[in-house]
Amino acid sequence: MGLSLRVKLFGLFLLPLGTLIVSQGILFLGKYGEYKTYQSQRDNIELIASTMNLITELQKERGLTSIYVGSGSNRQAVDDQRKKVDALLPAELSLISRARYLKMDFSAFTGALNTLRSQVDEKRFDSPQRVIDAYTPSIRTLMGSSNKAVNQPTIGGLGKVMSSIAVLQEAQEGAARFRGLVSGAISSSNRLKEREAMLSLIKDFESIEINLNSPAIIYSAQSRETIDKVLQSGDFSLMKDALLEVFGLYATSTADVVQYKTNYDALWASASKVVESLNMVSQNELKNLLTRSTTILRSYVREFYTFMTIILVLIIVLVIMGLAFVSSIRKPVGQISSTFLSIATGSGDLSARLEVRAQDELGRLAGYFNDFAEN
Template identity: 25%
Template sequence: MKIRTKMIIAFVSIALVPMLLATSVVISNLRKQAVENFYTASSGEMTQVENAIRIYFQAIEQNVEYIASHPLLMRADSSLTTYMATQRETAMASQTNRALEGDIWRYFEHFGETHQGHAYVYLGTTEGAYIQWPAGSVSAGYDPRTRPWYQTAMSTPGRPVRTAAYYWEPDDATIISTVMTTSNALGRAGGVVGLDVSLNELTELVREIRLGETGYLMLLEGDGNILVDAKKPQNNFKQLSELSDDYRQLANARVQEVSLDGTTYMVNTITSAALGWRMIGLIERSEVMKAANQMTVALIILVLIIAAGMAAVGRWVAMKFTQPMNEISSRLQEIAEGKGDLTQRLPVSGNDELGELAGWFNKFLESIRELVVRIQQVSERVSAASTSATGQAKEMSQISERQTEAVNMVSTAFHEMAATSSEVSKSCTSAAGAADTGFENAEAGQRSVDASVQEVEQLQSEVSQSVEVISLLSEDSQNIQVITSTISAIAEQTNLLALNAAIESARAGEQGRGFAVVADEVRALAQRTAESTEQIRKLLNTLTHRTETAKQSMEGSKAAMEATVESIEKVRVSFDQVRAAVNEIRDMNNQIATAAEEQHQVAEDINERIIAVNDDAADVSSIAVKVKAGSESLGALATELEKLVSSFRT
């Protein structure tokens, strides 16, 4: 970027930045002032409306107090008509009554006709009597004491109160009741008198008030019930909560902006301390900011005009300032294109900074000329020195090559020795590992032998127990044979006795027939017992023979077990000897492996040192080559420097 361009930018920036800052502050203040003006103007308008409404309802309260204290109402008693016993809608006829009730109705009529805007004047007593102007009809069983207006007044006796607004369809109007208790013949709070007023006039008043061109008012009760929406009358007598989310934002008294039907409105809300109502003023944000936006556009145009003017001034100043510099630049270009003519000089005109620049540059050229002369002299000496250094570097390179060859031979020999010692170390390590494996196998074999000894000894013990059991079994078999012989003898005796009994029964003749039958049965039983005993004897003989055979076999097995135990014991002793020998071999292998490893480490250390020497020799050789190359390059550079210096005119 040229100096002229930079100066133009600087001039424009110097003027533009402060103006932009000032413009931003002014625009911000204008917008704030527009908002403040909106709040001030709308608050004034709404305060006037609020005062008018407050005065209007204060007058109604005074009228209610006046009616409640009227002598006619204070005379009200139980003679007034009640409608609690009616079975259907009934027309009131208080105006035809010539007693106290008629007087009260005519007073209500006079008051209503002389005070415009009052929809109803009425009285309800503690006994349920009811008088109303204008006359109308009441529903079946009508009891004023159950009505909200009556209960509201009774909750605050002796003081006028307002009820919430409600829509009365027969009159197509929004009604607000102002009620108050009255003292009469029935007691200190013997009844409630009320005035109903229509809000039609109030609604029309609020509708007619405009805030600017697009602003309007909304009047809400404390519970959010909309009394008046000047822009959308269809919202009247609806709760904010029943409308869209945009309208529900108005429930927050602190909201300052709201978007309704796609249009952004500024919002100002005031709450009447006397009425408890909220009055909301809304005006389109574009209207509030209209003057500020117009001023913003004007300021931006002014800033752009000033910026253009400052750019023109900056361009003129920059041209005046850079013209001498352009002349100096042209002369420097001539010097640069004059093939190193150091004899030329810049013209020195004036005593300003540019004149000083030209003078100092001429001195600089003189210094450069002297420097070039000295460089030319030095380059000649450098060329001679580089020729000598090249020869010395060549000789040093040859010596380093011979040294490198010798070191390589020594390094190779030590490398082989290190490899041999490494192999020995590995073999010893392998032998030590094999010895460890043999030692472990010997220990495992010994553990197996010990386990076998224990198992054989246990088996021998079990065989001995089996021999003893078989011996006891043989003795039991012999005892059973003795018992069997006894049973056999008893059976023979029984058989003989049965035979004798049969003979005796035969002798007895017919009387001994039954006994003969029993004797035959006993003899048959004895014969079967003898046969069974004989079979048991044969089985016991066989069992005894087999038991004896098993006993002899067990005794043979016991002897064999004892011999096996002796053999295994000998094997265990042999394994102990093998394990000791393997352990000794393992220790010797470990010692050899350690010595071989130490030898290998020493050889490796020597080999590393020889390699380091070899590397140093290689480095020396490489340095010698580089020195030689550097000397040759230095000679070439010296030659080139002589050529370059000779191109300058000194």
């Protein structure tokens, strides 16, 4: 069965409308892809910020535990710090579970951490160095998760800044390991005797300056100023002096128990300021990135609603115009068809005339019929 004239005309009218909708739909899908990338990027920034806070607190627990093992003091500080770490774990688990690219077994991580704490409580560690070595894999696991988030696809020019965060993490870890190992050694009055431990200590200190002065790092002017102040501060100088003292005793003394000139409380306080300053730089940079991503996401949402409103209005207007267009053709054609049918069947009124409503082709056709009927 053939299609009616109305259907054909309406179909012809819908063709450009469909083309418009499809082309705009393709454009929308592209924008939606960008929106999802920004959304994923924002989630990654939140994950990195949360992970770095957890790393910072776990680094502090490692250092305090090192002092506790070395001196037998500060047990309450260790317990309090454990509570701070535990308070951050639920939020970290929630963010990690949303990141599908992470294959981290968080229950295994917390299980390993609890086992490590039990070993500390059972006094299985005989030196601060052993504590540092035992805690570091857990911290490195968190840093690995953060680095995976850093390396996810980015958009809007944020990738280089996020990569800089990974470099800053290494500098912070170097400062935190140095703090824990040297504070633990000084608190126990024990000389570092192992060559590997001494080399590791030097490497940790060097990583601070090397990473913070890396030309690949992109920071805001405020963050760059903060880093410069850290490197030129008395706190950093005290860390350097402590390193020289530890190395001097390692190279010149043969005694196991030595007397350090550096006070471990003062060193801990100074090194903690350095670690916290570096974490603050990271958090500020991540906060700026998060603000930028959130602002862009909101603009995409506004664009989406604007786009949908425009498309809806266009569809309504075009449908109304289409119906009017179809009606303007179908009605006179229907009138002509009915008149001819009436005449053809022999029941028509030969005096009937068609109304000429316009001077277009249909109007002229009606006029020609009237002329024919007159003659």
